[in-house]
Amino acid sequence: MTTSEPSPRQARQALRWVIRCSAGPLPDRQQRALQRWLQADPRHALAWRRQQAFWDGLDAAGPEVLAALPALTSDRQGLRPIAPRRRLSWWWASVAAVVLAVPALPGVALWARSDLRSGDAPRVVQLEDGSTIVLDARTALAVAFDGDQRQLRLLRGQAWFRVAHEARPFRVEAGGGLVRDIGTAFSVSLQDAVVTAQVSEGVVDVHPGDGSLQRLHAGQARAFRDGRWLQPVSSLASDAVAPWRRGEVAIDDLSAAQAIERLARYRAAPVWVLGTKAEQIRVSGLFHLRQPDPAISAVAAQAGLRVQRLPGGALVVW
Known part of the structure; x- marks a missing residue:
């Protein structure tokens, strides 16, 4: 007699037992x-064997990786959870059960705002005033235009602005600070609560939120966090x-975990980085954002990390 496939619930139960053991x-x-539990149903034993085989691969990475497994439910990198398909394999059912265990409510609220x-992938948007915005992947903006001003709020990610000239001021809020256009093309990024303004043409005024002001010209950049400047004005080529x-995607002396997080925004399925090794190297x-998987593998190789692909395209790096 052939044993039928374990149900998603049985796969989830087996997963819990394997993690406990x-x-x-x-x-x-x-x-x-x-x-x-194993003796109650032949499908339980089948689910157990399959789960054990999968987690044995992660177990070889050490206890700190296993301790990091709860982070798989946190939407830590701002990526959407994978939606389960109609016909789930035991493997995919168990992974989906972990991913979907904690709803990503903060992410839902952000997108709603x-x-x-x-x-x-990046997206080009033409605003009603004729200004052009290029949104990087996984970016969210709120827009409030009225008869007196053009106000935008960067909620997540990064965007480049080419502003149409008119009487109403053009302002971008981010991280509690403000970037005001003086007639220019510029970018604003919000990464890990750090706001960075870079100017490719013209001039902008940057207010970090502490009452100070920094005027930036083409080829200049400055960053702030929580109302405080992080560094002096830096120079860069306009095409940078x-x-x-x-x-x-330019990665300059970042931790492997940060680099992988930046590359992961350009793929549909999520990437989880486990353990502390990726934070230290x-x-x-x-890298080319149209090929994020080879780029992630290259970063992992630099850092001596392993990459495992899960059903549905998700990656686990440790």
Whole structure:
């Protein structure tokens, strides 16, 4: 007689047992409960064997990776969870069960507040005043135009603006600060609560929120966080502003975890980085956003990390 496939619920139960066992020997009472569960249905034992084979690969990476597994439910990188398909394999059912265990409510609320959004690729938008915005992947903007002003709020990600000249001021709020156009093309990014303004043409005024002001000219950039400047004004080539508009991602001395997070925004399925090793190793490079998977693999190779692809396209890096 052929054993039928485990249900998503049974796969989820098996996943929980495997994770418990991976943390060390079970107490006698839990060990007896596990044996009763395994014997209650042939599908339980099948689900257990399959889950065990999968997690053995992660177990080789060490206890700190297993300790990081709860982060798989947190939407930590701002990426959407994968939606389960109608016919789930046992493997995909269990992964989907973990991913969907905690709804990404903050992300839903953020997208609900935004007027302009992008998916896993940059998007060009023409505003009603004739201004052009290029949104990087995973970017959200709120827009409020009236008869007196043109106000935008960067909620997440980064955007490049070419502003149409008219009497109403053009302002971009981000991270509690403000970037005001003086007649220019510029970019604003919001990454890990750090706001960076870069100017490719003209002039902007940057207010970090503490009452101070920095005027930036073409080829200049400055960053702030929580109302405080992080560094002096820096210089860059005008064509280095928002390189993602040309399909490039420049990584300059970031941790491997940060680099992978930036590259992951250009793929539909999520990427999870487990353990602390990726936080400790610095990487640099210029990558093509149209090929995010080879770029992620290249960063992982630089940092001595492993990459495992899950059903549905998700990646686990450790």
